[in-house]
Amino acid sequence: MIKYNVIIIGAGPAGSFLAYKLKNQGLSILLLEKKGFPRYKTCAGGLSRKAYNLLFLENENIETIIEKRIKKVLYVRKQHFIARASEKELIYMIYRSDLDHFLLNMAVKNNTVCFKENISIQKIKTTKSNLTYVEEGRKQTIYYDILVGAWGSNIRLNKLVDLAPFKRFAVSSSWEGPVGPCFNKYFDEYALCQILRRYPGIIGYIFPKSELITAGLFTSQSSSFPVMKSMWKEFMEFWKLDNSIKPRNAIIPIRDSKKSIAKKNILLIGDAAGLADPFTGEGLYYAFISSLIASRHISNFFYNKKYNLAYEYTEEINSTLLDIQKWATVYEFLFHRFPNVSFWFGSECILGNEILNSFITGEIKYNEILKILKYSVKRILRRI
Numbered sequence: 287m288i289k290y291n292v293i294i295i296g297a298g299p300a301g302s303f304l305a306y307k308l309k310n311q312g313l314s315i316l317l318l319e320k321k322g323f324p325r326y327k328t329c330a331g332g333l334s335r336k337a338y339n340l341l342f343l344e345n346e347n348i349e350t351i352i353e354k355r356i357k358k359v360l361y362v363r364k365q366h367f368i369a370r371a372s373e374k375e376l377i378y379m380i381y382r383s384d385l386d387h388f389l390l391n392m393a394v395k396n397n398t399v400c401f402k403e404n405i406s407i408q409k410i411k412t413t414k415s416n417l418t419y420v421e422e423g424r425k426q427t428i429y430y431d432i433l434v435g436a437w438g439s440n441i442r443l444n445k446l447v448d449l450a451p452f453k454r455f456a457v458s459s460s461w462e463g464p465v466g467p468c469f470n471k472y473f474d475e476y477a478l479c480q481i482l483r484r485y486p487g488i489i490g491y492i493f494p495k496s497e498l499i500t501a502g503l504f505t506s507q508s509s510s511f512p513v514m515k516s517m518w519k520e521f522m523e524f525w526k527l528d529n530s531i532k533p534r535n536a537i538i539p540i541r542d543s544k545k546s547i548a549k550k551n552i553l554l555i556g557d558a559a560g561l562a563d564p565f566t567g568e569g570l571y572y573a574f575i576s577s578l579i580a581s582r583h584i585s586n587f588f589y590n591k592k593y594n595l596a597y598e599y600t601e602e603i604n605s606t607l608l609d610i611q612k613w614a615t616v617y618e619f620l621f622h623r624f625p626n627v628s629f630w631f632g633s634e635c636i637l638g639n640e641i642l643n644s645f646i647t648g649e650i651k652y653n654e655i656l657k658i659l660k661y662s663v664k665r666i667l668r669r670i
């Protein structure tokens with residue numbers, strides 16, 4: 287019988303980062319991945335400053351995969367072009383294939399983590415703590431003390447472990463290609479954020495890399511899905527992007543706080559737990575945070591076998607993230623209800639833009655309302 291202390295399914299940012307955090311603790315760890323690495327992943331490739339800071343603390347070499355450091359954002363609404371520059375770097379541009387490969391290398395360096403790619407999970411028997419996968423045509427059944435679901439939005443696996451903590455699904459669609467003649471003059475320094483009059487629930491964005499750009503649309507409102515195709519057409523025409531390259535759609539699960547993200551010896555992290563931000567679609571930071579929290583509780587479990595792993599993990603995730611997610615839903619509601627006013631507040635209004643930037647950098651969290659008020663009063667007084 288082959289048994290590992292921890293089996294992690296999915297070598298995306300959440301899974302690889304968790305394997306990395308656990309690797310020096312004397313545990314046997316198996317990281318299983320469906321695809322062959324390095325692999326393409328649909329993503330805008332924006333690492334917020336708070337996510338970047340977290341990774342930089344672990345490994346300064348993260349610098350080597352940064353394509354661009356963005357301080358300036360161009361906001362476009364109703365043909366108004368508002369360019370805003372922040373004092374601090376806001377977003378770090380990366381290719382997801384580079385980031386995921388970098389994180390995987392951090393995890394597997396020194397061979398303390400066993401990594402298997404191109405595998406296909408067949409069954410998970412939670413009652414017997416084992417799973418069956420196929421690798422190069424051969425079936426293998428292995429046992430675990432702890433199983434971690436880091437499989438992103440693959441809800442088939444959520445069903446296999448009977449943990450599907452989702453309220454709904456946001457949709458993000460991205461396109462990667464040459465900059466085109468219109469965004470060219472902003473390409474060196476700016477990211478773009480835009481709303482179009484006929485598509486109030488959808489945000490358009492452009493994230494520049496060193497040679498290409500990633501353009502995309504994001505919406506967390508299911509009612510907006512059917513119009514995404516026509517918004518793409520308008521968005522591409524607006525920026526004269528090459529429409530022979532087709533956008534790729536992907537879903538981002540959004541958590542239902544009443545549903546479980548863990549049971550007994552099974553934990554979900556990252557998108558598999560629906561932890562992405564429903565307001566902006568940012569998921570990398572929350573993938574890292576949930577991995578950090580999971581790593582602490584997994585260590586505690588092996589130190590004290592009576593430790594209530596699922597309960598303690600869920601408690602810390604809730605106390606760290608639940609309030610933030612609730613407030614994200616409020617901002618999301620305001621944006622969808624009053625898109626023009628909210629967009630104006632976050633871009634044209636200097637105070638609103640500074641608050642938005644401090645959310646991205648991590649200086650203020652969504653739920654720190656008192657801090658937001660104090661910050662606003664201070665800024666207003668300074669201007670009088």
Ligand SMILES: Cc1cc2nc3c(=O)[nH]c(=O)nc-3n(C[C@H](O)[C@H](O)[C@H](O)COP(=O)(O)OP(=O)(O)OC[C@H]3O[C@@H](n4cnc5c(N)ncnc54)[C@H](O)[C@@H]3O)c2cc1C
Pocket residue numbers: 295296297298299300301318319320321327328329330331332333334405406407436437438439440443458459460502535536537538555556557558562567568569570571573
């Ligand atoms: C279009 C788009 C743009 C986005 N842009 C941004 C952005 O700019 N910034 C940001 O912070 N977030 C962004 N996000 C969100 C972000 O991509 C996710 O939140 C993040 O990838 C979650 O990481 P994860 O490790 O939980 O899941 P994933 O990155 O999805 O990783 C899951 C891994 O599990 C593997 N897997 C799946 N099924 C199986 C299986 N059966 N067996 C084994 N392995 C399996 C997958 O191949 C994958 O490698 C974007 C999302 C989309 C869709």
